[in-house]
Each structure stands twice: as structure tokens, then as C-alpha cells.
Amino acid sequence: MAERSYDFLMPSVNFFGPGVISKLGDRAKMLGMKKPVIVTDKFLEGMKDGAVQQSLKSLDAAGVDYVIYNNVEPNPKIRNIKEVKKLYEDSGADSIITIGGGSAHDTGKGAGIILTNGDDITKLAGIETLDKALPPLIAVNTTAGTGSELTRHAVITNEETHLKFVVVSWRNIPLVSFNDPTLMLDVPKGLTAATGMDAFVQSIEPYVSVDHNPITDSQCIEAIKLIETSLREAVANGHNLEARTKMVEAEMLAGMAFNNANLGYVHAMAHQLGGQYDAPHGVCCALLLPYVEEYNIIACPERFAELAKIMGENTDGLSTRDAAELSIKAMKQMSQDVGIPASIKEIGAKPEDFELMAENALKDGNAFSNPRKGTKEDIIKIFQAAYDAK
Ligand code: NAD
Incomplete structure (x- = not known):
């Protein structure tokens, strides 16, 4: 192993610690996000003063517009990423913010993949298969957890074959991750x-x-x-x-x-x-x-x-x-x-x-x-x- 060379991947910016979620809006603005698709689920969206509400508050304060996709499923399916892609295109969005655990992040990554690398994600399963960059993506993490908010992996399930597959590429790494433990206090x-x-x-x-x-x-x-x-x-x-x-x-x-x-x-x-x-x-x-x-x-x-x-x-x-x-x-x-x-x-x-x-x-x-x-x-x-x- 001593003679082996290797590349070492790190996500670029990671906000960590109690209260960091309040910085989301400014960071989105700094990245030039004008209208992100928020990728989350109905449960998290409905949580009073939870991760979604706090994220939206911060985006509102920074004057960043958004549309919401609230249909993320556990073990996200191909249908989920197609729905996000459609919403992204129909609404004129320019970026993605995922809010949740691994399922939300992987849904956002999967949608980003098919937005720029072609519609059939099953052909992209494997390692370093992506030619094109995903749209700008921020991941707000709410479970501890998968690490998906900072990894190069997107794990998607083909609902027809019941096969769960992985697209592994440095292009999947979110630009920014947020890990605020106060958002995890109510995880059952x-x-x-x-x-x-x-x-x-x-x-x-x-x-x-x-x-x-x-x-x-x-x-x-x-x-x-x-x-x-x-x-x-x-x-x-x-x-x-x-x-x-x-x-x-x-x-x-x-x-x-x-x-x-x-x-x-x-x-x-x-x-x-x-x-x-x-x-x-x-x-x-x-x-x-x-x-x-x-x-x-x-x-x-x-x-x-x-x-x-x-x-x-x-x-x-x-x-x-x-x-x-x-x-x-x-x-x-x-x-x-x-x-x-x-x-x-x-x-x-x-x-x-x-x-x-x-x-x-x-x-x-x-x-x-x-x-x-x-x-x-x-x-x-x-x-x-x-x-x-x-
Ligand atoms: P999850 O994202 O599927 O979430 C499970 C449930 O927890 C959801 O119903 C959600 O509403 C709820 N939830 C999330 N945050 C909460 C909070 N703060 N308070 C209360 N409820 C909350 O769970 P997960 O374990 O984070 O993600 C699992 C998925 O991630 C799997 O599909 C797995 O294959 C994938 N994964 C991805 C990577 C990667 O690097 N991409 C790595 C490991 C696993």
C-alpha cells in the first residue's frame, strides 16, 4: 500500500454546528442560486420549526425564490428523480437544495444527474460515469447518517426491477453541506x-x-x-x-x-x-x-x-x-x-x-x-x- 498513489476527495464547503442553518440563504445567494428546487418530503415540510421551515426562513430573508418538491420516498425511486427533473424544467429553476436524510440528498443528486447526463440513469450506474456537471446543489442534512450530503454516491432504486444501484462520481458531491445537530434533536x-x-x-x-x-x-x-x-x-x-x-x-x-x-x-x-x-x-x-x-x-x-x-x-x-x-x-x-x-x-x-x-x-x-x-x-x-x- 505504501507505494500506491491515490486521489483524496473532500466536499468544498461544510457548515457544521448548532444554529448554522440560518446561513443557508446567504450561502445560496453567494452561489448565485435564484430559484432552487427544494427536495424534501411531506413529513419534514410539515414539522413545526423543523429543518424545512428554518431553511425557507433563511432563504426568504436572503430574497432567494424557490419551488418545493415534497414527495421524496425512502430508498428513492427512479420515478422520484424524474418528478424532480420535470418540476425543475417546468418551473425554470436553476439549482437544487436537498433537505432531509440520504433519501432527499440522493433524490436531488439523481435529478441533477439526469438533468445534465441523459435520461436513463440505469446506464450511469458504476464508478465515475458522469461526463457533465450537475446543477449547483446544496445539501441540508437531517440524519446522522448516511454522509450523502458530502459523498460522491447517489443510491437509487429501480422500482420495476427492485434493484438498488449506485452512481459514484466526484460530480455528485454537493457544493455545500449543512449539518446542524439542532435539526436532529427530534429524530425518533x-x-x-x-x-x-x-x-x-x-x-x-x-x-x-x-x-x-x-x-x-x-x-x-x-x-x-x-x-x-x-x-x-x-x-x-x-x-x-x-x-x-x-x-x-x-x-x-x-x-x-x-x-x-x-x-x-x-x-x-x-x-x-x-x-x-x-x-x-x-x-x-x-x-x-x-x-x-x-x-x-x-x-x-x-x-x-x-x-x-x-x-x-x-x-x-x-x-x-x-x-x-x-x-x-x-x-x-x-x-x-x-x-x-x-x-x-x-x-x-x-x-x-x-x-x-x-x-x-x-x-x-x-x-x-x-x-x-x-x-x-x-x-x-x-x-x-x-x-x-x-
Ligand atoms: P431517509 O432519508 O430515508 O429518511 C427516513 C425517514 O426519516 C423519512 O421518513 C424522513 O422524513 C425522516 N426524517 C429525516 N430527518 C428527520 C428528522 N430530523 N426528524 C424526524 N424525521 C426525520 O433516511 P437515511 O437513513 O438518512 O437515508 C437512507 C437512504 O440513503 C437510503 O436510500 C440509502 O441507500 C442512502 N444512502 C446514501 C448514501 C450516499 O452516500 N449517497 C450513503 C448511505 C446510504
Whole structure:
């Protein structure tokens, strides 16, 4: 790895901390946005003094006009990005502001992609497939989380084939991101747990990825420590601003890490569960994590032994293999503590779907950086282990 060269992607401007949302209007104006499409959902739009209302207040104060698309769905579908494109064109909009979690950001990115790179987004699945810049895009983030507000990934579901696919390009990175933890104080327990587990997985997969480097390692280590000390508290006491702030710092670090070191089989397989059963992404990731990483241990046992220490396990006197196993135990404990169910049965998974999902997982853009190269049969066994889990 020492001889390898790599490029390192960072989003350009990121506003972070309690109260930063008030700067949205000025920043939009500074970027020359005259009429953005606001991409969000009805629930967030209706939240009293929530992220959407505070964003609109700031845009109004800066004299920035806008139109609102409020139909974002979880696991955003191709129909959603087409609807945003139509509204953008019909209303004479010139830019996009996404307000929400990963689904809102990916809907905005997906619409931006088809506005400038051609209508059939399924042809653009893969890595660095985009030739043209997206319209200017600001992401106001409300979950901690996916990191989508600062990543080069857009995850879209084809509602006809139930396939969830990824378009990965530096052109997808929003120009500006906002992460204001005061907007996350009312995120319900279940969503806090699911999104927090997504951030946890996004700190672990880049750490053991074949593409990791010293910069991404340091981001993953800090993100895992922050999650270890704040996710349980954020779930138990959502109004603890310090815990929410630490979770935002963690998800940003994880986002930067996987933007560069990529992910692995947890995400490649979670996309199949999400596409097939329309299940929450963070829950899918959490359910698969220990079983994928148990499979991965033999590829890099030292990295897993380090992970155990980072997660606060006592590895003194243990063999590398035994220390590595402790990291899996810590992953299961975290999931259990925050209330994630034990088995993929709970989200409707069916063994008869495993073969097709395994085939598709191996083609997912996240599969290529997994530390151990698997066969279809290996992936089926991992799905089965996550199904049999109690
Ligand atoms: P989400 O965006 O799907 O939101 C889930 C629900 O939470 C929605 O109903 C929304 O209304 C609600 N919500 C959002 N913010 C809230 C708040 N502050 N208070 C109360 N409710 C709130 O959830 P998510 O986990 O952030 O995003 C998941 C999506 O992101 C999946 O499609 C996943 O594949 C994708 N993803 C993308 C990337 C990327 O880099 N592009 C990375 C990981 C995951």
C-alpha cells in the first residue's frame, strides 16, 4: 500500500454546528442560486420549526425564490428523480437544495444527474460515469447518517426491477453541506438507531477496505470512537445535544472516509435487501454487519484486532484471531443495545431470494473494495447466517 498513489476527495464547503442553518440563504445567494428546487418530503415540510421551515426562513430573508418538491420516498425511486427533473424544467429553476436524510440528498443528486447526463440513469450506474456537471446543489442534512450530503454516491432504486444501484462520481458531491445537530434533536429512537448504525458500518467498512489509506484510517478510528461514546446516548436521550453533535461529527468523518476508501459487502448486500423489501437502509446494514465481517476476518485479522481495541474491548494477552473475534462481539452488542432486530427475517427476507440477491450484490459498486473476494455461494451463506441469527 505504501507505494500506491491515490486521489483524496473532500466536499468544498461544510457548515457544521448548532444554529448554522440560518446561513443557508446567504450561502445560496453567494452561489448565485435564484430559484432552487427544494427536495424534501411531506413529513419534514410539515414539522413545526423543523429543518424545512428554518431553511425557507433563511432563504426568504436572503430574497432567494424557490419551488418545493415534497414527495421524496425512502430508498428513492427512479420515478422520484424524474418528478424532480420535470418540476425543475417546468418551473425554470436553476439549482437544487436537498433537505432531509440520504433519501432527499440522493433524490436531488439523481435529478441533477439526469438533468445534465441523459435520461436513463440505469446506464450511469458504476464508478465515475458522469461526463457533465450537475446543477449547483446544496445539501441540508437531517440524519446522522448516511454522509450523502458530502459523498460522491447517489443510491437509487429501480422500482420495476427492485434493484438498488449506485452512481459514484466526484460530480455528485454537493457544493455545500449543512449539518446542524439542532435539526436532529427530534429524530425518533428507531431512526436514530438505524441511521447511527449506518454511520457505524460506514466507519468499519472503509477501515478494512482494500482501498484504505492513512487519512481514511484516522477518520474511521475517530468516527468509531465518537459512535461508541454517543450513539447509545442519542438513542436513549434524543435531546442530548452533545450526543447528537458527536454523531454528526462521526457521520461526516465516516462519509469522508468511504468517499475515498469505499465500502464493502455489507453495503453491496444491504442494497439488495433495501431494493427487494424496501427496508430501512441503516437496519439492513446493521443486520448484515457481524456476518459479513466474520467472513472477512481471515483477509485482515490484524485490522479486526485493531478494531476491537478501538471499540474499547480489552485484547490484552489475546491472539490476533481471538482479538479480532472480539470486534464482531462488539458490533453485535452495539446493534442489540440500540434495538436493531437480530435477523433479516424481521424485514421480510426470504431464502428463495438469496441466490438472485447474491448475484446482484457481487455486481454492486461497493463489492469491489471488500477485503475478501467471495463467490455467489459465499454471499448466499452470509445471507443465510443473517437470516438464522437469533
Ligand atoms: P431517509 O432519508 O430515508 O429518511 C427516513 C425517514 O426519516 C423519512 O421518513 C424522513 O422524513 C425522516 N426524517 C429525516 N430527518 C428527520 C428528522 N430530523 N426528524 C424526524 N424525521 C426525520 O433516511 P437515511 O437513513 O438518512 O437515508 C437512507 C437512504 O440513503 C437510503 O436510500 C440509502 O441507500 C442512502 N444512502 C446514501 C448514501 C450516499 O452516500 N449517497 C450513503 C448511505 C446510504
